[in-house]
Amino acid sequence: MTQEELWQAVLAQIQLNISQANFATWFKSTEIVSFKEGEIVIAVPNSFAKEWLENKYGKTIFKILYNLDKEIKDVKYSVGKSELKVIRRPQVPLPSAGQLEFEEFKINKETNLNPRYTFDNFIIGPFNELAHAAAWAAAKKPGLVYNPLFIYGGVGLGKTHLLQALGNAVIKNFSQKKVRYIPAERFTAGVVSSIKNHDMEDFKIKYRAIDVLILDDVQFLAGKEKTQEEFFHTFNTLYEANKQIILSSDRPPKAIPALAERLRSRFEGGMIGDIGYPDYETRVAILKAKSQERGVSFSEEILDYIASNIQRNIRELEGALNRLVAYQKINNQNPNLEITKSLLRSLFLSPNKVANPKKIIQTVAEFYDLKEREILSNSRKKEIVKPRQVAMFLLREVLKGSYPFIGRKFGGKDHTTAIHACEKIQKELEADEGLSNEVELIRQRIFSA
Ligand code: ADP
Ligand code: MG
Numbered sequence: 001m002t003q004e005e006l007w008q009a010v011l012a013q014i015q016l017n018i019s020q021a022n023f024a025t026w027f028k029s030t031e032i033v034s035f036k037e038g039e040i041v042i043a044v045p046n047s048f049a050k051e052w053l054e055n056k057y058g059k060t061i062f063k064i065l066y067n068l069d070k071e072i073k074d075v076k077y078s079v080g081k082s083e084l085k086v087i088r089r090p091q092v093p094l095p096s097a098g099q100l101e102f103e104e105f106k107i108n109k110e111t112n113l114n115p116r117y118t119f120d121n122f123i124i125g126p127f128n129e130l131a132h133a134a135a136w137a138a139a140k141k142p143g144l145v146y147n148p149l150f151i152y153g154g155v156g157l158g159k160t161h162l163l164q165a166l167g168n169a170v171i172k173n174f175s176q177k178k179v180r181y182i183p184a185e186r187f188t189a190g191v192v193s194s195i196k197n198h199d200m201e202d203f204k205i206k207y208r209a210i211d212v213l214i215l216d217d218v219q220f221l222a223g224k225e226k227t228q229e230e231f232f233h234t235f236n237t238l239y240e241a242n243k244q245i246i247l248s249s250d251r252p253p254k255a256i257p258a259l260a261e262r263l264r265s266r267f268e269g270g271m272i273g274d275i276g277y278p279d280y281e282t283r284v285a286i287l288k289a290k291s292q293e294r295g296v297s298f299s300e301e302i303l304d305y306i307a308s309n310i311q312r313n314i315r316e317l318e319g320a321l322n323r324l325v326a327y328q329k330i331n332n333q334n335p336n337l338e339i340t341k342s343l344l345r346s347l348f349l350s351p352n353k354v355a356n357p358k359k360i361i362q363t364v365a366e367f368y369d370l371k372e373r374e375i376l377s378n379s380r381k382k383e384i385v386k387p388r389q390v391a392m393f394l395l396r397e398v399l400k401g402s403y404p405f406i407g408r409k410f411g412g413k414d415h416t417t418a419i420h421a422c423e424k425i426q427k428e429l430e431a432d433e434g435l436s437n438e439v440e441l442i443r444q445r446i447f448s449a
Contacts, residue, residue, distance in 0.1 A: 001068075001329065003032040005294075007042075009326035010064045012343060014057070024346050025445045026052050038073035040065060043080065046437040050077045068330070111171065112181040117164035123289055125282030128158060131273035135162050135246075139169035142177065142212050142244035146271035148235075152249045153275030156315030159248040162275070163214050166246060170212050177211040184220040188227040195226070207234045212244040218267070219249045223258040232263050239266075278314060283307040286314060287321055294325050302340050309348050320344050355398050355446050357409045363446050364391040367438070376411045390439060392418050393425035398446065 001009070007030070015023050026049055033043040042061075044050045053061070054077055065072045107114045119139075124132050131153070137145045151159055167179045182190075194203035207213070213234070221228050238245055249256060252274070253267035278286065284307045291297055302324070310316045323343050327335050335343060365372045368387040375388050388410065395401045395409060396418070403415035403422075410418070429436045 003035055004322060005326055005329070006035075006065070006068060007032045008322040009068055009330050010061060012323055012326045012330065013064050014060065015343065015346070025441055026057065028346075028444060033078070035072075038071050039076065040072055040074065041076045041078055043078055045079070046433075046440075047079050048434075048437050048441060050079050053077055111167060111179045113164055113167045113171070113179065115168060117161045118168055119165045121289065121293070122158065122161055122165050123282060123286045125278055125285070127276040127278050127282065128153075128162070131162060131275045134271050134273045135166045136169075138244055138246065139166045139173065142170055142174070143242040147239065147242075148245040148247055148267065148270040150247045150249070150253065150267050150270065150272045151275065152252050152272070154250060154277070154312065156313035157275045157277070158314055159250075159275060160216055163216055163246055163248055167212065167214050170244075174211075178209060179212040179214070180207075180210045181214040181216065183216045184218045187215060187231065188220065188224050191227045191230045200230075203230075204234070208237045210238065210243065212246070213238055214246045216248050217250070218247050219251060219256050221259065221263075222256055225260070228260045228263050232260065232266070235263075235266055245270075277312050280307055280311075283311070283314075283317060286317060290318060290321055291325070294321075296325055296328050296334075298324060298334060301337055302335070305337060305340060306344070309344070316347065320347055323347075357395055357399065357401070360394050360398060360446055361391050361409070363442055364394065367442050367445065378411070378413075389421035389425050390442070392421040394439070394442065394446070396422045398443070 011027055011030075014027065029045045030049075030053070031043055032040055034041045042053070044053060058075070062072075062075050065075060119132075119136065122132065131151050134146050134149055135151070138147075138149050151162060153159055164181060167181050170177055170179050190203060194200045215231070221231065235245060247267060252272065253259070253264050256264070259267075284303050287298075287303045287306060306317065306320045306324075310320060324335055324340060327339070327343060361375055362372060364387055365375050368383075370384060370387055374384050375391055377384070379385070392406050392410065395406045396403075401409070403418040406418035406422075407413040407415045425435075425439075429439065
């Protein structure tokens with residue numbers, strides 16, 4: 001079991017025991033970020049969620065984890081990557097049972113490549129055929145056929161996989177070539193810190209010694225002028241020396257805002273390949289291949305259910321599959337269609353159908369532990385005013401309600417009250433991270449029931 005599978009196994013159990021709303025609110029965007037020497041670290045999106053998970057679900061989470069792997073002694077929660085806090089430490093060291101095997105792939109420190117991404121496990125369909133063929137050709141003859149190679153497509157559709165497969169193939173075909181994969185954001189951070197530390201020369205030398213440079217998600221260079229300039233020079237040096245450059249983005253070069261013209265025209269100067277949305281047959285093929293990798297197989301009916309419900313994101317297809325694999329591993333049997341539906345329900349929510357004024361007001365009231373009528377009252381108490389303003393703000397934001405409409409929904413208040421509330425919250429959201437987390441959690445609750 002990988003960390004991902006282990007966490008999915010925990011989620012699968014928790015999901016069966018709590019409401020969908022709670023599940024979506026507290027467990028969305030959580031993951032295991034490390035598992036070392038019996039200590040698990042779970043990343044959560046914000047400190048609010050951290051507190052809730054620790055206090056309300058900490059024991060349950062620990063129990064489930066411990067049942068899955070007796071080596072687990074500690075569970076910690078962290079917001080982003082910092083701020084660690086122990087929530088449970090049993091007094092006696094527990095015997096190790098070594099139940100589960102953790103086979104995380106090691107990322108190569110030199111190249112930044114993850115060996116799990118290969119051409120062998122990249123499924124080809126009409127939507128990515130061209131991008132795949134170009135990447136394949138570039139891996140066979142780096143620097144000679146398509147230079148630069150620019151791949152674009154939406155989130156979770158295989159850009160990173162393809163780029164890394166290309167890099168891994170080059171290393172396999174030409175062991176002496178220097179390959180380097182780097183997300184554009186990290187490249188930017190490198191430029192910034194080199195400027196700060198006055199070692200720009202080292203930075204330049206390092207990049208200009210590369211044979212195959214892979215820059216992922218170049219849309220993040222938008223507006224970063226200094227980084228663009230640096231990359232422009234690196235690009236030219238490599239290009240003139242016939243070194244291969246591969247780029248990816250979530251959109252074509254001409255649609256990247258605030259990108260220097262000279263860089264844009266460089267990006268457009270080679271081969272551009274796009275990745276579209278996978279067709280139904282390919283989605284099923286991907287699900288089959290990924291289940292096979294895990295040593296499980298699901299019925300056609302179940303694969304059809306997933307493939308019909310997730311159409312535009314291969315990462316989400318995998319996420320759904322992970323949940324079912326986890327269920328299968330815990331229970332030693334495949335889920336039937338009904339269980340599949342309940343395991344995956346929270347992945348398929350369609351938000352807009354569920355929101356209405358009553359629901360928003362109720363959810364806000366519940367969140368701040370108030371009565372609905374308190375929110376609707378004229379009370380000037382601080383602990384009521386703020387939630388009321390948040391509720392008004394959400395009516396505006398989620399339902400696009402007019403100000404008079406919002407005023408009416410709050411016991412016939414004037415539209416200027418609604419305007420004031422919405423503007424105030426809008427402004428505070430920019431300055432106050434705590435508030436913006438709260439609002440996000442409320443939004444999730446609104447959409448998850
Ligand atoms: P992107 O970079 O476009 O956001 P990723 O490359 O990270 O997407 O892909 C998301 C997940 O889907 C990865 O786990 C990847 O292995 C998988 N995936 C994407 N496309 C394919 C494919 N054609 N065949 C197999 N797996 C794929
Ligand atoms: Mg990516």
